Amino acid sequence: MSYYKPEFSHPLLAPNKVGYRKKDYEGVISTLCAGCGHDSISSAIVQACYEIDLEPHRLAKLSGIGCSSKTPTYFLSNSHGFNSVHGRMPSIATGANLANKSLMYLGVSGDGDTASIGMGQFVHCIRRNVNMTYIVMNNGCYGLTKGQDSATADFGSISKSGVANPYEAIDLIGMALELKASFVARSFSGDKTQLVPLIKAAFSHPGFSLIDVISPCVTFNNNAGSTKSYDFVREYVAETSQVDFVPHREELAVDYAEDSEIDVTLFDGSQIRLSKPAKGWDPTNRLSAVNMLNASKERGEIATGLIYINTKAKDLHGMLNTTDTPLNQLDEDLDDMKDSGLYWLLIRLARST
Ligand SMILES: Cc1ncc(C[n+]2csc(CCOP(=O)(O)OP(=O)(O)O)c2C)c(N)n1
Ligand code: SF4
Ligand SMILES: [Mg+2]
Numbered sequence: 378m379s380y381y382k383p384e385f386s387h388p389l390l391a392p393n394k395v396g397y398r399k400k401d402y403e404g405v406i407s408t409l410c411a412g413c414g415h416d417s418i419s420s421a422i423v424q425a426c427y428e429i430d431l432e433p434h435r436l437a438k439l440s441g442i443g444c445s446s447k448t449p450t451y452f453l454s455n456s457h458g459f460n461s462v463h464g465r466m467p468s469i470a471t472g473a474n475l476a477n478k479s480l481m482y483l484g485v486s487g488d489g490d491t492a493s494i495g496m497g498q499f500v501h502c503i504r505r506n507v508n509m510t511y512i513v514m515n516n517g518c519y520g521l522t523k524g525q526d527s528a529t530a531d532f533g534s535i536s537k538s539g540v541a542n543p544y545e546a547i548d549l550i551g552m553a554l555e556l557k558a559s560f561v562a563r564s565f566s567g568d569k570t571q572l573v574p575l576i577k578a579a580f581s582h583p584g585f586s587l588i589d590v591i592s593p594c595v596t597f598n599n600n601a602g603s604t605k606s607y608d609f610v611r612e613y614v615a616e617t618s619q620v621d622f623v624p625h626r627e628e629l630a631v632d633y634a635e636d637s638e639i640d641v642t643l644f645d646g647s648q649i650r651l652s653k654p655a656k657g658w659d660p661t662n663r664l665s666a667v668n669m670l671n672a673s674k675e676r677g678e679i680a681t682g683l684i685y686i687n688t689k690a691k692d693l694h695g696m697l698n699t700t701d702t703p704l705n706q707l708d709e710d711l712d713d714m715k716d717s718g719l720y721w722l723l724i725r726l727a728r729s730t
Contacts, residue, residue, distance in 0.1 A: 382406045394430040404451040414566030414592030419452045425576035436481045441466040445487035445514035464495025467502035477703035482509035489519040492528040503556045508692040510579040516594035517605035524597025535602030559690040560586035574622035581647045584692040617682035618651035
């Protein structure tokens, strides 16, 4: 395998509004197995960042440990990055976010990283509504350590080891809804048409945005009997709606005349248009989202799309009334922060040590 990535870019591939070409959002060449779903998700992240005209230095990417957590090396080379410890990405993201709210935060994790060793961190990150996009590259196994079942592996699912999983799965979407996460979505690495607008919408949402992306591990969990294989997911995926994201500066021009649709306006004026929504489901009503999710599970389907959104929830900065000034730019006497909740939090912490 060659690890040299050519600098060549087709001259007709136009730069976006901030002057960057798509390749400016890429990273080094991937060392993941050919066909790994994680690489498709990286490619969707690149596409979304290019399309929203993101200046790469405005984003910080954070991850834990796993094949999934390696991927930030394969996208956004010109952004800030921190590859942390297994399961510890949420606390790193929370700290970085509190220290500097002017950046956008993208956390990348795996199902092992999130649903086992990092579960405690994950739930508290949701509870605090940290303003970040949290992508789980969910393959139902520990890919990096040779394919053991993870906590998201479905009951009875058979990985390459040939043994049926005897445990019930943890559904990260159901759990996030229970914890009142303010943006909850699921997608499939093989569905870029759906995934790219979801990532763009998550970036626009001021609070914790979870995107659980089913991402087959071609080496350890893509065989017959696995419920996270390409074949199985393609057969049982059920889109709750078709997602379209329209930034606030563009006119809403999409027209789906033949069916109903739901427009959700985000804090920055952008809109998510959900066309052909599943019957009896309102994505702005948490109970309705829970019911829709459970009903689709009963039918043996994998519901994808934007499942729930709350555009009114306060994020962590709103709850703590933090200062707009990044902490490394504040005076020593903390004068700029006196009116902020974070000031009193720091004082309390200092007094308790
Ligand atoms: C503290 C600690 N415990 C265990 C490990 C071993 N380990 C590395 S990656 C991993 C699981 C990765 O699974 P997942 O997060 O699903 O990522 P994937 O490789 O499937 O993308 C484990 C258990 C570790 N690196 N650190
Ligand atoms: S082991 Fe699985 S998860 Fe890891 S790179 Fe290979 S296909 Fe992807
Ligand atoms: Mg995994």
